[in-house]
Amino acid sequence: MSFRATRILSLGRIERYVLIQQARALTVALAVIASLIMLIDFVEISRGVGSDVDLSALRILGLMGMKSPAVILQLMPFVFLFGTLAAYVGLNRRSELIAMRAAGLSAWRFVLPAAGTALIFGVLTITVLGPVAAWGDGLFQRERTRLSSAPVEVDQPKAVWIREGDSQRQMIIRAARQNSATAQLQDVTVFIYTVGEGGALSFVERIDAASAALTSGSWRLTDAVGAQTGQRAVSYARLDLPSSLARDEAFARFARPQSTSLWALPTQIRRVEQAGFSSTAYRLRLHQLLATPLMFAAMSILAAAFSLRLMRLGDLARMSIAAVILGFAFFFVNQTFAAFGTAEVIPPFLAAWLPPVLTGLAAFTLLFYTEDG
Structure with missing residues (x-):
C-alpha cells in the first residue's frame, strides 16, 4: 500500500x-x-x-x-x-x-x-x-x-429608422429628424404590419404625424393622419401606439455580436427577435x-x-x-x-x-x- x-x-x-x-x-x-x-x-x-x-x-x-x-x-x-x-x-x-x-x-x-x-x-x-x-x-x-x-446637432436632419413589435404585429417608424434628449421624433411615418403564418408580413396601416414622443409604454403621435388598406384617411389630433421600448434604448443600435458578452447574449437575442430582425x-x-x-x-x-x-x-x-x-x-x-x-x-x-x-x-x-x- x-x-x-x-x-x-x-x-x-x-x-x-x-x-x-x-x-x-x-x-x-x-x-x-x-x-x-x-x-x-x-x-x-x-x-x-x-x-x-x-x-x-x-x-x-x-x-x-x-x-x-x-x-x-x-x-x-x-x-x-x-x-x-x-x-x-x-x-x-x-x-x-x-x-x-x-x-x-x-x-x-x-x-x-x-x-x-x-x-x-x-x-x-x-x-x-x-x-x-x-x-x-x-x-x-x-x-x-x-x-x-463630425459633431451632430440635436435636430440636424437625419433619417431615423426604428423597428419593434412581437409575434403578432410589427411596426416600422421612420422620422426625418430626432431629438434623443427628449425622445421625440419629427416628421414621422409609421408602417404597421401583422405577422402571419411562417413570419409573413401583411401591410395594415400607414400613419403620418408631425411628431412622435416616446412615453411610458407607447408612442404618442400628434397631428396624425392614418390610412388603412382600402379605407379613407382618418385624422387624429393625438394618437397613442403601444410600444415595448424604453427611453434609453429607443434610439440605440443593437450591439455587434462580437461586442456582446455571453451573459448578455440571451437577452440580446430576445430583443432582436422581438424587433423582427434575424438573430x-x-x-x-x-x-x-x-x-x-x-x-x-x-x-x-x-x-x-x-x-x-x-x-x-x-x-x-x-x-x-x-x-x-x-x-x-x-x-x-x-x-x-x-x-x-x-x-x-x-x-x-x-x-x-x-x-x-x-x-x-x-x-x-x-x-x-x-x-x-
Whole structure:
C-alpha cells in the first residue's frame, strides 16, 4: 500500500511538472501573440482614427487597450496550439518524455491534464475574460464613431429608422429628424404590419404625424393622419401606439455580436427577435462562445499528439510544422463554417460546434495512433 501511494504521488508530481512547463510555454506564446496584435492595432488606429482627428500616443494606447483584448481572445486557440507544442517539444528534446515513457507512464496521464487545464481556462475565458473584452470592444466602437464623426446637432436632419413589435404585429417608424434628449421624433411615418403564418408580413396601416414622443409604454403621435388598406384617411389630433421600448434604448443600435458578452447574449437575442430582425449572428456567437473550451482543449491535445514522437525516430521538426499547418487549417474551417452559419446555409449550432468537434476527433485519433499504434 505504501509503495502504491508513493507511486501515485510520484505520478502526481510528474503531471504537475508537465503542467508547469506547459503554463510557462503558454505564457510566452500569449505574450508574443498579444504583442503582435497590439502593435498591429496601434498602427491601424493611428492610420484610421488618427487620420481623422489629432490623437496623442497615450490616447491611441487607450483605444488599443479597448480593442486588442477581443482580438487576443479570438486567437487564443493558437496560443494553446503554439504553447503546448513548444512545451512538449522542449520536454522531448531534453529526453524527459523518454524517461517518463520508460517509467511506464502513459501519454494520456500528462496529455489529458493539460487538456483539462485548457478546458478550465476556456470556461474562465467565456465567463470572465470574454465579457470584459466584449465591453472594451463595444467601448472602442463607440469611441471610434464619436472621434471619426463630425459633431451632430440635436435636430440636424437625419433619417431615423426604428423597428419593434412581437409575434403578432410589427411596426416600422421612420422620422426625418430626432431629438434623443427628449425622445421625440419629427416628421414621422409609421408602417404597421401583422405577422402571419411562417413570419409573413401583411401591410395594415400607414400613419403620418408631425411628431412622435416616446412615453411610458407607447408612442404618442400628434397631428396624425392614418390610412388603412382600402379605407379613407382618418385624422387624429393625438394618437397613442403601444410600444415595448424604453427611453434609453429607443434610439440605440443593437450591439455587434462580437461586442456582446455571453451573459448578455440571451437577452440580446430576445430583443432582436422581438424587433423582427434575424438573430442568426447572435445565436452563432452564443454557440461559438460555448464551444470555446472544447476548442482550447482540442488544440492542446492536437499539439501534444504531434510532439510525442521520439527524437531518435526523427522527423520531429516536420511533425511540428504539420501541427501548425493543421491548426491553421482547422481555424480556417472554423471561420468558413462561421460564414456559412451567418449566411444561414447551415444552422448556427452546427456551424459553431462542428469545427471544435472535428479538431478534437482528429487530435484523439492521432494520439491513439501515436500512443497505441
